[in-house]
Amino acid sequence: MLDLLDFDGDEIYFSKVPALAGKTYGDALLAFNEASVIGLVDDKGVTKINPDMKTKLTATTKLVAIAEDDDKIIYTGVREDLAKKKFTAGKPIVRKAEHILVIGWSSMGRSVIAELAAYLPKGSSVHIVAQNKFVDPAELASLKFGSVKMSYASVNGDIDELIAAASAKKYNEVIILGYRNAISEAEADAQTMLTMLQMNMLFEAQGNNVEPTRLVAEILDSRKVELARVAAADDLVVSDNLAALMIAQISENPGLAPVFEDLFDAQGAAINVKPIEHYVPLGKDVDFAELVAIARTHGDSAIGYRVNADKTDDGSTGVRMNPSKTTVFKPAAGDTLVVIGNIE
DSSP: OHHHHSSSSOEEEEEEOGGGTTOBHHHHTTSBSSEEEEEEEOTTSOEEESOOTTOBOOTTOEEEEEESSGGGOOBOOOOHHHHSSOOOOOOOOOOOOOEEEEESOOHHHHHHHHHHHTTSOTTOEEEEEEETTTSOHHHHHTOOBTTBEEEEEEEOOOHHHHHHHHTSSOOSEEEEOOOTTTSOHHHHHHHHHHHHHHHHHHHHSSSSOOOOOEEEEEESSGGGHHHHHHHSTTSEEEETHHHHHHHHHHHHOTTHHHHHHHHHSSSSOEEEEEEGGGTSOTTSOEEHHHHHHHHHHTTOEEEEEEOGGGTTTSTTTTEEESOOTTOEEOOOTTOEEEEEEOOO
């Protein structure tokens, strides 16, 4: 999502395309070679992200699209060869219960887990590990988030306690939160980066029964983000800079507010990263236009793809956002399609 917020590269724009009057939203997905359509603003001014593919457009409908610049949203004609082609939808993705380990805690933790709870499949769990000198165990004991099974450990901060928590089960994700309410911002970030290093050392060590997994860390001071990335190059580091960028984008274009609201709340559309084999066979060349056409069969608006083999080569972790529709690549195991659609 950072690619769409940082004013560097592709961004979200609005554009009227009278030539699409009478066509459908599904047609619009295949009508721009250098832009990825993600929604529309109807004639009543209502913003709809990833609406029904059969939604009719008028001459005054505004399309919401990702592009390098607003002048890159050039209508190139509906790809009728793909629009009329019958694609067989793949089997629905069966989501299994997910288990998340949260290290550290603050008021932000409540907001994060509350949002996650709306997406987590049945049977999912969240285990929180927090130092008792920063967080009252009674606060952790009272936490409830819908059907998500909650548990916690109030610890002193010893590495052995961290090993015990991380090895208790196979976690799908580890989230490290800063102790923003208990210590200074600088101390909280130092604690977070130390925990990141400890977790990665555990992942690399042999014989401790701690399996490597995705790690997401919160850094309070955005100036320390690059330092944190050096400490743990393959992990996702999130800071207040994201919120600042979003505010800047909305200040520049107020029309983006409902777009971001829809994308980031627990209802409606969301940005999803789905296995590429859900859409096309592995090992066979495919152009992005065909991926877009296949994705719309699933009710998704494709906006890019991620090449697993390139995931550590740069900061974008192998993501190709808004590639030209003529871009060809050969899907391999671990590759994913980035779409805007509903959580399955």
